[in-house]
Amino acid sequence: MDIKLNSLDKTIVSCKKCPRLVKFIHKVSSNKRKQSMDEVYWAKPVPGFGNLKSKLAIIGLAPAAHGGTRTGRAFTGDKSGDFLFKCLFEAGIANKPYSKNINDNLKLKSTYITNILKCVPPEDKPLSNELLNCSKFFDKEILSLKRLKVILTLGKVAFDNYVKLYKKKYNINGKFIFRHGKMYLLPDNKILIASYHPSPRNVNTKIISHQMMINLLNKVKKIAKI
Template identity: 55%
Template sequence: MSFTDLEHEIIGCRKCERLVAFREKVALEKRKSFMDWDYWGKAVPGYGNSNARMMILGLAPAAHGGNRTGRVFTGDKSADFLFKCLHHVGLANQPNSDHRNDGLRLDGYITPAVKCVPPGDKPTAEEKDNCEPFLAEEFNLLNRLKVVLGLGKIGFDSCLKFVRKTHPFKMKDYKFGHGVRYELPNGLTLFGAFHPSPRNVNTGRLSFEMMVHFLEKVKKELE
């Protein structure tokens, strides 16, 4: 399977009835400030460099971000924060991620563990399981991958679950936290970071300085 084939398969997926209903409801009703937008309203594939050595693995598209623009971490406050940090350390060519044709280039590959926006940002266990084959195929296609950056516990755990299928281990031995680093049995290095959500940023749990310092460590791993 090629990245193009995988992208088409993801975009056409309607397996989770709850998620399909919610993503389409959001796309129909829209947010007042985006009434002139033609919302994407479908599953959102990953994007980036097919020869990437780094994967950034998040939770799911935002209701009025990825679900609106058709690109994950695009057009929402989490994206604003993340790409400001990525650009600062030289991992992205610009500090903003606004829409699919904005010229953004990323030194890596970024994808959500769950490809559709879930109500309340909380996918069910079944919904996460339904998306696992897509993520597994992304891992398989990225044959130069060296580092995975799990943004939030779901992104972090999704990487562990993929690796555990071929290299059994206990999940409890790999605890999530901001700045944690693990060498995984399959040779990948997994980093954990707090998700750049407005909740984490506005409460001070995650600052620009914290994320930049963390990303500089990740970048050194790629050198």
């Protein structure tokens, strides 16, 4: 696969610090899903993507087993990503309504997309030491976004973990309650916004709809001034 990586990305991609996750990535990549039998899975940690001058960061918890772990790009190649990129396109943030693979020429307007954890965990449940191990990469990614204004977290687990890391880093307390569309002004003047995760389960049960996500993205765009 052809991909341009900066030095942080390269470090992330070659990381093997969490043995359980390294093993799981290997398992997932050797038990390919039916429709991807002919593909070579990425089978490594998945760094974030987007312009480092971005004002908006969209944050998930971890790459999907047959999404990011297969394609090498966060929210790429799975149903959650299909939903997300359709909405990002409608909101004028992405140049295409889909995200298929790392060579699809997808471009984002002032937006960086990443996950708190760079490796897929079994049952989507990371252990606290894995989150701790990977937090140094996540911190560096966020710090490298010098113009960052707004952080949009997808799903309660990503929101709660983002808050946990943030509280620890800045030694702050306070209640951060997850509610779709809820906004918090953080002590470093960035704005944290919660969103439902665009998972098939949330979409099928109508917890979130395309229109709800597009409305939120339009609001986010205004706040981030992108």
